Amino acid sequence: MTTTAQANQDERVAEVGGLRKFLSRPELGAFGGAILVWLFFAIVAPVGFLSLRGTANYLEVSAQIGILAVAVALLMIGGEFDLSIGSLVALSGAATAILTTQYGLPLYVSAIIALIFALLAGMLNGYLVVRTKLPSFIITLAGLFVYRGLTIAMTRLITGRTQVGGLDDMPGYGLMESLFALRIPIGEANFRISILWWFLFAGIATFILLRTQIGNWIFGLGGDETAARNVGVPVDRLKIGLFMTTAFSAWLVSTITVIQVKSADTLRGDQFEFIAIIAVVIGGTLLTGGYGSAIGAVFGALIFGMVRQGLVFWGVDADWFQVFMGAMLIVAVLVNNFIRKRAEVANR
Amino acid sequence: MSTRQPILEVRNINKTFGSVIALADVSMDLLPGEVHCLLGDNGAGKSTLIKTFSGVHKQSKGEYLFEGQPVEFDSPRNALDMGIATVYQDLAMIPLMSIARNFFLGSEPKRKVGPFNLFDHKFANRTAREEMSKMGIDIRDPSQPVGTLSGGERQSVAIARAVYFGAKVLILDEPTAALGVKQAGTVLRYIVQSKSKGIAVIFITHNPHHAYTVGDRFTILKRGRTLGTFTKNELPREEMVRMMSGQDELEALTHELEEFRHSDDLKAAGQSTEIDQQLARGS
Ligand SMILES: Nc1ncnc2c1ncn2[C@@H]1O[C@H](COP(=O)(O)OP(=O)(O)OP(=O)(O)O)[C@@H](O)[C@H]1O
Ligand SMILES: [Mg+2]
Numbered sequence: 001m002t003t004t005a006q007a008n009q010d011e012r013v014a015e016v017g018g019l020r021k022f023l024s025r026p027e028l029g030a031f032g033g034a035i036l037v038w039l040f041f042a043i044v045a046p047v048g049f050l051s052l053r054g055t056a057n058y059l060e061v062s063a064q065i066g067i068l069a070v071a072v073a074l075l076m077i078g079g080e081f082d083l084s085i086g087s088l089v090a091l092s093g094a095a096t097a098i099l100t101t102q103y104g105l106p107l108y109v110s111a112i113i114a115l116i117f118a119l120l121a122g123m124l125n126g127y128l129v130v131r132t133k134l135p136s137f138i139i140t141l142a143g144l145f146v147y148r149g150l151t152i153a154m155t156r157l158i159t160g161r162t163q164v165g166g167l168d169d170m171p172g173y174g175l176m177e178s179l180f181a182l183r184i185p186i187g188e189a190n191f192r193i194s195i196l197w198w199f200l201f202a203g204i205a206t207f208i209l210l211r212t213q214i215g216n217w218i219f220g221l222g223g224d225e226t227a228a229r230n231v232g233v234p235v236d237r238l239k240i241g242l243f244m245t246t247a248f249s250a251w252l253v254s255t256i257t258v259i260q261v262k263s264a265d266t267l268r269g270d271q272f273e274f275i276a277i278i279a280v281v282i283g284g285t286l287l288t289g290g291y292g293s294a295i296g297a298v299f300g301a302l303i304f305g306m307v308r309q310g311l312v313f314w315g316v317d318a319d320w321f322q323v324f325m326g327a328m329l330i331v332a333v334l335v336n337n338f339i340r341k342r343a344e345v346a347n348r
Numbered sequence: 349m350s351t352r353q354p355i356l357e358v359r360n361i362n363k364t365f366g367s368v369i370a371l372a373d374v375s376m377d378l379l380p381g382e383v384h385c386l387l388g389d390n391g392a393g394k395s396t397l398i399k400t401f402s403g404v405h406k407q408s409k410g411e412y413l414f415e416g417q418p419v420e421f422d423s424p425r426n427a428l429d430m431g432i433a434t435v436y437q438d439l440a441m442i443p444l445m446s447i448a449r450n451f452f453l454g455s456e457p458k459r460k461v462g463p464f465n466l467f468d469h470k471f472a473n474r475t476a477r478e479e480m481s482k483m484g485i486d487i488r489d490p491s492q493p494v495g496t497l498s499g500g501e502r503q504s505v506a507i508a509r510a511v512y513f514g515a516k517v518l519i520l521d522e523p524t525a526a527l528g529v530k531q532a533g534t535v536l537r538y539i540v541q542s543k544s545k546g547i548a549v550i551f552i553t554h555n556p557h558h559a560y561t562v563g564d565r566f567t568i569l570k571r572g573r574t575l576g577t578f579t580k581n582e583l584p585r586e587e588m589v590r591m592m593s594g595q596d597e598l599e600a601l602t603h604e605l606e607e608f609r610h611s612d613d614l615k616a617a618g619q620s621t622e623i624d625q626q627l628a629r630g631s
Binding site for chain 2: 212213217220224228230231232233234286
């Protein structure tokens with residue numbers, strides 16, 4: 001009995017071919033979903049949605065959430081949440097604008113100082129999670145309020161307002177614009193450079209996850225922290241690093257918006273943390289960690305952008321947008337659960 | 349034996365978890381090339397002791413010497429870097445990760461491509477498969493998630509991993525618990541092979557036959573304290589089997605059951621058939 005079973009095993013390997021492997025990837029659901037959403041709006045609102053300009057438009061919206069979502073995907077695969085990134089978008093944007101308008105620093109210097117603030121905030125988030133052993137949900141929920149409150153209070157204290165504008169007249173704007181707000185003309189449309197940042201960031205994250213030691217550690221950390229620690233993974237440093245990565249993504253998004261809009265706003269980034277989580281979950285990452293993909297988060301963010309702008313092209317009231325995103329979340333989780341179950345069977 | 353320098357030694361270590369005293373004044377040494385069995389009841393502190401060796405716990409009090417030098421491990425990484433590899437009782441496996449990724453988690457093989465240090469998946473897959481087949485287990489696909497393996501297969505992955513990385517000390521916490529006869533035999537053979545390579549093995553088991561077959565010395569723990577370390581000569585097979593199989597407890601239990609049956613018999617007098625009585629006697 002046993003010998004025949006063993007003799008058959010090589011044949012069973014052959015069964016798990018490339019197609020089945022592809023069909024069991026975590027991002028498959030989001031990939032299919034993105035195609036469906038695209039087809040839907042291509043049918044109901046072909047004029048605006050299918051044009052190059054429409055494409056540039058929804059890609060730009062997707063890029064902002066997408067950059068956050070890629071970092072959040074890494075963190076969530078590592079088993080943690082970060083609810084503070086929306087507030088960090090406001091914080092580092094306000095810091096950049098205030099340092100330049102009030103203290104005369106060139107914008108790129110202000111942006112680098114803001115980056116340091118953001119990384120310190122991320123480090124603090126991570127450090128508190130590691131030291132207190134409280135759920136990161138709680139720690140960063142506190143961060144959501146603390147960082148937002150700090151931003152509003154400090155901005156009002158220093159400038160007397162909640163918005164800081166006129167950045168395009170400030171020193172260093174030209175350089176910053178070419179880095180973070182450049183328009184790349186393709187046909188009749190202008191594509192923002194933020195889309196490239198998004199793809200670059202996603203590429204790096206995917207590379208790290210699938211091809212490096214740190215990627216293996218992230219999966220291990222999210223899968224079972226104690227086990228990972230016991231086999232020698234430096235879980236504390238890794239966690240703090242992941243929180244710094246999400247903080248970095250918040251800084252990148254804040255810099256992109258501040259330079260594009262030429263102003264900082266203390267309310268910017270509101271709810272971005274939740275939308276990023278939705279994009280990541282739609283992208284097939286498990287809420288409990290240990291499983292997921294950065295590419296999935298890219299498709300999740302793409303769905304977000306297409307729906308948000310697609311409704312505008314369609315002429316539907318934007319109020320319906322949130323209803324759609326909420327419903328989408330539930331459907332996505334169900335579909336992804338189904339895919340994961342099948343993935344386990346496919347691998348058997 | 350006593351002339352050799354111990355590779356690993358603890359002196360009078362204590363370990364407390366809050367108010368729980370898990371280890372009290374435990375001393376023990378481990379010689380290169382010996383199989384040292386750690387025996388004792390559930391909750392005796394065996395796992396706590398080996399987790400101190402492997403850097404998971406830090407002793408609350410006492411000394412830990414490795415190759416004669418006092419050491420302080422801040423994490424299991426330090427112990428692994430010294431060549432101490434462990435199969436934990438809970439295996440330390442990540443169910444959603446592949447066999448190969450689990451095998452090398454924390455000690456990833458790397459391949460330099462240009463400026464990048466990549467995870468060498470090819471090497472990981474090949475090695476995981478080879479090491480597993482040495483254990484007599486053919487894995488169909490090293491990229492299969494560990495969660496889809498059977499309990500025994502999972503245990504074998506953990507053992508193969510520790511054997512692969514345990515250059516000097518191999519610690520096995522009940523490695524044969526979920527294994528079939530054949531695989532358990534393979535593990536015992538592994539232990540003997542490691543020993544002949546000069547590796548020191550700590551082997552925790554509740555199976556007296558396994559312990560006696562491969563063990564050179566035996567340290568017995570009871571409620572966090574050592575009852576001492578014995579060589580094979582000092583601890584005859586019958587005594588150990590008797591101690592570990594809980595012969596005394598079984599006799600006491602039989603006695604209690606006798607009494608139960610006696611009172612049952614009185615209650616059900618006349619009603620039970622002969623077959624029932626036979627069943628009750630367990631014959
Ligand atoms: N992290 C911990 N926190 C609190 N108490 C602990 C902890 N780890 C172990 N203990 C306690 O220490 C004692 C010894 O546990 P340990 O796991 O070392 O026993 P063991 O000899 O390995 O038992 P078994 O044969 O069941 O595996 C137990 O009473 C246990 O409850
Ligand atoms: Mg134990």
